Amino acid sequence: MNSQSPSRSTAARSDAIQSLADGAVLRPARPGDEPGILSCIQALAVYEREPDAVENTAGALTETLFGDSPNVFAHVVERDGRIVGIAVWFLTYSTWTGHNGIWLEDLYVFDEFRGRGYGKALVSRLATVCLERGYPRLEWTVLDWNAPSIAFYRLIGAEPMSEWTTQRVTGKALAELA
Numbered sequence: 001m002n003s004q005s006p007s008r009s010t011a012a013r014s015d016a017i018q019s020l021a022d023g024a025v026l027r028p029a030r031p032g033d034e035p036g037i038l039s040c041i042q043a044l045a046v047y048e049r050e051p052d053a054v055e056n057t058a059g060a061l062t063e064t065l066f067g068d069s070p071n072v073f074a075h076v077v078e079r080d081g082r083i084v085g086i087a088v089w090f091l092t093y094s095t096w097t098g099h100n101g102i103w104l105e106d107l108y109v110f111d112e113f114r115g116r117g118y119g120k121a122l123v124s125r126l127a128t129v130c131l132e133r134g135y136p137r138l139e140w141t142v143l144d145w146n147a148p149s150i151a152f153y154r155l156i157g158a159e160p161m162s163e164w165t166t167q168r169v170t171g172k173a174l175a176e177l178a
Helices: 034-047 058-066 118-133 147-155 171-177
Strands: 025-028 073-079 082-094 099-109
Touching: 025 118, 034 058, 034 073, 034 082, 034 099, 073 118, 082 118, 099 118
Parallel strands: none
Antiparallel strands: 025 073, 073 082, 082 099
16 A cells, blocks of 8 residues: 555655656665765765775675665665765664654765756755654754855755764774773
8 A cells, every 4th residue: 555645746755766957867776876876975075175084885885775784875866877966874863752863974966967956856855755754853964164065955944953063983092992
């Protein structure tokens, strides 16, 4: 039985293939997309001034996204057989709301494809996933110097969580803590 309302567009479903500008399509990632996803991740690292930080591989993405117990998910924008944009995400949990939410780990559209609505379509798709599954939150971080992204996020209704700061333990400090 279809749980979707008859008035709801198929293109709005989180698992649907959606046509975008210029013949591009937005769809859930599938096996074989790993090199294109990794290319976007590497380009994002360059943009974020961390060109050597990516340790991920296509093989690791295969296991993470499509293995026996996937815990990370992705949607892609594909144009002319090339992945030109990604949204990589995973589930969070709020003890306050008692519900899962979505954490958007990476949102990226190659420079030459920006301004066509692909980024907004990717974030909108995640909002659709939230609504379909009853998740009350879609969250992410942005570098404080990334003015173009911050402006985009304000345009789509995102609000900064100014009282919260991200904390991280890695490397030697992580080993010492363990």
